[in-house]
Amino acid sequence: MLYTRWIFLWITWTMAQPFAIAVHGGAGHITPHNLPPEKVQKIEQYLREVVEEGYALLNQGRMALEVVEIAVRRLEDAGWFNAGRGAVLNEDGFPELDAGIMDGKDKRVGAVAAVSQTQNPITLARLVMERTPHVLIVGTGADSLARLWRLPPFQNQGYPQSETLWASGTVGAVALDKYGNLAAATSTGGIPRKKRGRVGDSPLVGAGLYAENGVVAISTTGHGEYFIRSVLAYDIAARLRYIRTSLPEAIQEAFQQRLEPIGGTGGVIAVSPTGEIFFHFNTPGMYRAGKDAKGTLMVGIFR
Numbered sequence: 001m002l003y004t005r006w007i008f009l010w011i012t013w014t015m016a017q018p019f020a021i022a023v024h025g026g027a028g029h030i031t032p033h034n035l036p037p038e039k040v041q042k043i044e045q046y047l048r049e050v051v052e053e054g055y056a057l058l059n060q061g062r063m064a065l066e067v068v069e070i071a072v073r074r075l076e077d078a079g080w081f082n083a084g085r086g087a088v089l090n091e092d093g094f095p096e097l098d099a100g101i102m103d104g105k106d107k108r109v110g111a112v113a114a115v116s117q118t119q120n121p122i123t124l125a126r127l128v129m130e131r132t133p134h135v136l137i138v139g140t141g142a143d144s145l146a147r148l149w150r151l152p153p154f155q156n157q158g159y160p161q162s163e164t165l166w167a168s169g170t171v172g173a174v175a176l177d178k179y180g181n182l183a184a185a186t187s188t189g190g191i192p193r194k195k196r197g198r199v200g201d202s203p204l205v206g207a208g209l210y211a212e213n214g215v216v217a218i219s220t221t222g223h224g225e226y227f228i229r230s231v232l233a234y235d236i237a238a239r240l241r242y243i244r245t246s247l248p249e250a251i252q253e254a255f256q257q258r259l260e261p262i263g264g265t266g267g268v269i270a271v272s273p274t275g276e277i278f279f280h281f282n283t284p285g286m287y288r289a290g291k292d293a294k295g296t297l298m299v300g301i302f303r
């Protein structure tokens with residue numbers, strides 16, 4: 001009897017807890033002129049599906065960390081974004097992918113850079129976090145772990161260059177689960193024709209992603225060098241923690257005071273500890289979607 005009562009209380013409690021998710025498919029020069037309506041429809045539909053799937057998993061009680069990995073893997077598998085199957089090529093004509101994942105519960109991080117043997121670097125990043133004592137593993141070292149752990153091999157030899165405009169963009173996800181955990185994940189092919197061995201912001205904690213329970217979860221996209229130099233994701237979190245501004249203000253100030261003065265362009269998605277979601281970008285467009293704690297769905301591409 002007592003046992004059933006506890007179960008009842010537990011179910012009622014979990015039903016009342018906020019949860020939320022947001023995803024992006026990159027920011028850049030995305031305008032109605034270079035993105036035909038049928039592609040707009042297709043991408044928006046896909047982003048909506050990824051968000052709805054993630055939201056349903058959170059509703060079932062799955063952890064934020066799992067859900068951001070699943071969402072990013074779906075975006076890597078789409079082949080339309082500059083990540084996973086759709087990754088752009090470096091100046092030598094081959095893909096080198098970067099990804100990072102962070103658990104806001106205990107600030108564990110896993111990341112990989114310049115990998116070319118798996119189309120799901122986000123899963124490799126999570127395994128680095130869970131199965132090794134390290135945070136970031138690069139190049140051939142990371143590739144041999146992908147083979148050892150039998151991750152799906154890399155399928156595509158880079159996205160056709162003519163399609164890169166619409167493939168424009170790194171992918172990322174942020175989530176809050178019912179237990180108050182925040183998590184963030186980011187995955188990318190980097191920038192087209194980058195130098196061999198170039199690593200961007202996406203796998204770097206504090207630049208391409210950041211998550212801390214009770215503070216925020218953030219995933220960024222844009223010209224990585226500027227996000228690294230302004231340590232943008234961490235700067236937003238630090239403003240929240242030390243100055244205690246609101247999340248939209250912290251994002252706006254970080255853009256205005258740190259990213260933009262050095263010439264950086266791009267965008268961020270963020271989720272608060274109470275399940276509000278925010279999108280911000282200073283480019284013409286950003287592929288984005290999210291569902292907040294109130295159940296409000298938002299999907300968009302242009303300003």
Ligand code: ASP
Pocket residue numbers: 026027082168169170188189190191199200201202220221222223224225
């Ligand atoms: N931030 C990524 C990089 O510089 C690129 C992007 O977001 O489109 O590697």
